[in-house]
Amino acid sequence: MxxxxxxxxxxxxxxxxxxxxxxxxxxxxxxxxxxxxSRFADSRLPAILSRSGPLPAVHGRDGDPLRPGSxxxxxxxxxxxxxxxxxxxxxxxxxxxxxxxxxxxFASAARRAGPSTVAVVLSGTLDDGALGATxxxxxxxxxxxEDPATAAWPGMPRAALAAAPAAAVRPLAGLAAEIVxxxxxxxxxxxxxxxxxxxxxxxxxxxxxxxxGFLAENxxxxxxxxxxxxxxxxxxxxxxxxxYFRCHVGHQFSPQSLAAAHAxxxxxxxxxxxxxxxxxxxxxxxxxxxxxxxxxxxxxxRAAERAAELxxxxxxxxxxxxxxx
Numbered sequence: 001m002x003x004x005x006x007x008x009x010x011x012x013x014x015x016x017x018x019x020x021x022x023x024x025x026x027x028x029x030x031x032x033x034x035x036x037x038s039r040f041a042d043s044r045l046p047a048i049l050s051r052s053g054p055l056p057a058v059h060g061r062d063g064d065p066l067r068p069g070s071x072x073x074x075x076x077x078x079x080x081x082x083x084x085x086x087x088x089x090x091x092x093x094x095x096x097x098x099x100x101x102x103x104x105x106f107a108s109a110a111r112r113a114g115p116s117t118v119a120v121v122l123s124g125t126l127d128d129g130a131l132g133a134t135x136x137x138x139x140x141x142x143x144x145x146e147d148p149a150t151a152a153w154p155g156m157p158r159a160a161l162a163a164a165p166a167a168a169v170r171p172l173a174g175l176a177a178e179i180v181x182x183x184x185x186x187x188x189x190x191x192x193x194x195x196x197x198x199x200x201x202x203x204x205x206x207x208x209x210x211x212x213g214f215l216a217e218n219x220x221x222x223x224x225x226x227x228x229x230x231x232x233x234x235x236x237x238x239x240x241x242x243x244y245f246r247c248h249v250g251h252q253f254s255p256q257s258l259a260a261a262h263a264x265x266x267x268x269x270x271x272x273x274x275x276x277x278x279x280x281x282x283x284x285x286x287x288x289x290x291x292x293x294x295x296x297x298x299x300x301x302r303a304a305e306r307a308a309e310l311x312x313x314x315x316x317x318x319x320x321x322x323x324x325x
Contacts, residue, residue: 001068001085002029002186003113004179007102007132009036009124011152013045015172016122017052020071022176025054029118029183030066032074032082032109033057034100036124039077046073060087066191074100081108085191093250094229096128096257102156103252106132115140116189118182120175121167122146124156127254130163131244138239142182143167146175159256163242219246227251228258228265270314277311280304 004027006016012035023031037043049057049071057071060080064087066072072087074080079090079100088108095101102121106129109117119136121129123146133143143164148154150171161167170178215222219235220243227234227247234245234253246252253261284304288297 001066001113001116001189001191002183003066003082003109003117003189004029004031004120004183005082005105005109005117005136006031006033006120006122007035007105007124007129007156008122008146009098009102009126009128009153009156011123012036013048014123014152015146016045017048018172019120019122019176019179020049020053020055020057023053023055024180025069027055027069027180027183029186030068030082031055031071032060032066032080032087032105033071034074034080034102034105036098036100036102036128037076039099041076043073043076046071049073060089062087062089074105076100079104081105083108083112093247093252095250095252096126096254097229097261098128102129103132103254107135110135110139110141112191113141113189116187117141118144118179118186120144120146120179121157121160122172123151123153125153126155126260127159127163127256129156130159130242130254131239133160133164133167134239134242137164137166142186144175144178144182145169147171155256159254163239165241216246225258228253228261234258267318270318274311274314274318277307277314281307281311 008015046057046059055069055071057073059075060072066082066085066087077099079092081088081090095104106119117136119133119141121133137143145157145160145167147169148157151157215235218237220238221236223234223236225234229251230247230249232247232249234247237244237246244252244254245258281304284300288300291297
């Protein structure tokens with residue numbers, strides 16, 4: 001078996017429709033797809049891809065076999081992994097703030113299929129897929145990237161090229177032909193059943209320990225950063241052209257995704273602080289109106305005014321922050 005893995009985000013649905021239209025009905029590879037989508041979405045991507053080209057497409061189901069000439073799409077809120085020639089779905093920790101994550105799918109393909117993998121990075125923002133592209137390349141697979149100059153959103157293609165410099169770059173119009181050529185020269189893979197693994201290890205190759213200073217084999221060092229999803233400590237992993245961060249429960253971030261996640265977490269904390277100050281002001285006004293003797297109505301009113309002023313400053317700053325526009 002040969003394996004074609006395709007990942008993308010913003011602008012990728014249109015791109016993969018064109019890609020599906022250019023693939024032949026006798027494609028000698030199983031195709032797996034991970035596109036960022038809301039966990040609440042009613043995804044119609046398999047039906048769209050089935051109409052776009054000759055290959056039938058379905059949402060992946062845990063345990064389904066992979067078959068050449070068919071497309072399996074990651075369903076909403078599930079990572080899609082390939083293992084032992086079958087589809088595996090995971091509800092494990094989000095990676096790069098996404099589930100499904102392109103990195104998770106690419107990493108599983110690199111780990112199990114190695115040189116029999118062709119990985120394709122399509123349009124999208126930030127850097128999901130960059131680490132996975134590196135892992136596929138290191139495992140002997142081929143990496144193809146939609147040309148950032150023609151991609152609707154160039155972030156993911158640029159990040160993949162920075163992390164995997166040996167990747168081939170093609171405009172979308174020529175990408176399907178390049179994929180077919182790459183698959184023709186890709187060796188076949190003989191799937192074997194996997195060994196038992198924990199959920200975290202199954203997703204991104206993690207290990208567990210009770211040692212507070214424990215580092216997994218591929219982790220470089222502990223950092224002073226915390227996971228924006230769970231507040232756990234983050235370890236840094238350094239590869240040739242990319243570093244990434246992973247917490248002890250398995251949330252994982254490439255650099256741009258970590259910055260975006262921390263920005264969201266910081267904003268949420270600032271709004272929570274503004275809310276707490278408003279509650280403090282309301283409580284102090286209540287105490288003043290109730291005639292509390294200690295510390296006295298005047299002091300309660302002054303404290304209420306100060307809390308309200310601080311809340312207003314925070315809300316004004318958040319409303320005017322140019323980096324959030």
